[in-house]
Amino acid sequence: MVEVQDIDIKTAFGEERLGWTGYVEWEQYPEKKALASKVLKANKFTPIPEFQFVPIPKTNPVLIGHRWKEYHNVLGLQGIVDFSWETVQREKPDLIHLLDFPYNGETRREQIMEGKITDNNVRNHGGVPDINEDVFELEIAGLVNKPVKISLKDLKDPTKFPQSEVTVTLQCSGTRRIEQINEYPGDGDELINAPWGEGAIGTAVYRGVPLKKVLKLACGGVLPECEHLEFIGADTYFKKNNVFNYAVSAPLRKVRASSGTEVLLAWEMNGKPLPKMHGAPLRVVVAGYIGARSCKWVYKINALKEPSMGPVQRQEYLYFTPQIGKQNAKYSNGFPIGNMPVSSAIIFPLDKQTIVHSGKITMQGWAYSGGGNWVQRVEGRCGTAVEEEDMTTKYYHAWRLWKIDLPVDAEGWLELCVRTWDSSNNTEPTFVRSAWNWDLHVTSSAHRIKVYSINTSRPATAKRLQELEEHGQGIHTQSLSYPAEFTLEPEAEYLEQYRKFPREPAC
Ligand SMILES: Nc1nc2c(c(=O)[nH]1)N[C@H]1C(S)=C(S)[C@@H](COP(=O)(O)O)O[C@H]1N2
């Protein structure tokens, strides 16, 4: 028996391949995994943050990943933590940093609406590996006719493998989770470390080769028993004192769909080399599925009979029905989430914003549906439809950005809401609770925000704004709830109105 104090951390969990910095192989070495588990069990780590009784901080980074840093640290992998944050600074400095490590960053609202293509939000479960693409190779094993190792150079050679370009929205299934957290907390194990708002989504044009073609051309096809393809990423992933490489899977029928273009091995994003944060040198892009299946830094693919046994596939990204909560949740009574359902979000105006307008409020946002469905109709507040020309181009696997001018008569607080229909006539549940689930995934209910309306097309409103301004109580200088320091109406005006329209009946 090896005692924890006898383990030489520096060598026990080191890197083994030249040019593959930050990559530790775990899946091939059960003894090494067991050793790491021993070390983890012998240590105490910072507790996970509390969200039911303590609000989420308003700092940036919002949360600090003490616990995950410590996991890496006790295994001598501090270098991965440092490199990950350096990469954030270099590639993604202006995201909303939700968690500094493992890095989770949300696209800023202005960037979301800037154009249909963004390469922004990032969701990681571990550190960022730094792999030199000249030495990188992809291994394909398991239920294939011929197991192979393919260099990136060969994979990128169009005479060897036909390439495809696909416009895809990758949405983390945790998008808009903050609405569930705020109203009804759920699993606080690790999911809640990503309290996503509306920006855990992005759309890009990915270039690569369909996995289907690689399996056929390089491996001579899969064996008849093969039903799932497992993707293993070079990052190190921790769960309940155990250590893994990130692993997920997609069904073979998904890999074969649409001539193979729904599951791509990609090295290019928006015409540029894939950033390290997004999985360079090579990532999987599974169109229409939740982001989690699109494995970054993929270095190994296994053809399997059953879905991956990796915890990300088997124990996370589960959708629990309303009959299931903390006291009865099991891995086997949640549904593994594949296709994203239809959902949408209001990006502008902001929640709790005070809006001065002259009878119309402009609302903008995104709408998306997975599974090859496209957005067919977007309704604002709920009932007024967005005009077709106010929505961006349709794609099978990407969002549509939309914009609508809503006629608004109300003064004061009102609720704005958006609801989307997709091409299969699916629509969004009405309230957060209708879609609440213990794992806090897929917050797909009609998105609602509250805004305070000030309608200057009303003469009285325009006049009051001016008076408030003169008293230094303009909307940007005083809170709404601060009482006006002056009388609201001269007595003469009041009496005139009073006598014109008496308050009581005459008889
Ligand atoms: N290897 C690896 N792949 C990964 C992850 C990860 O932590 N490790 N995170 C997944 C999750 S949960 C999401 S939502 C997407 C996010 O992709 P992006 O960072 O390019 O936006 O990557 C997925 N692929």
Ligand SMILES: [Mo]
């Ligand atoms: Mo995700």
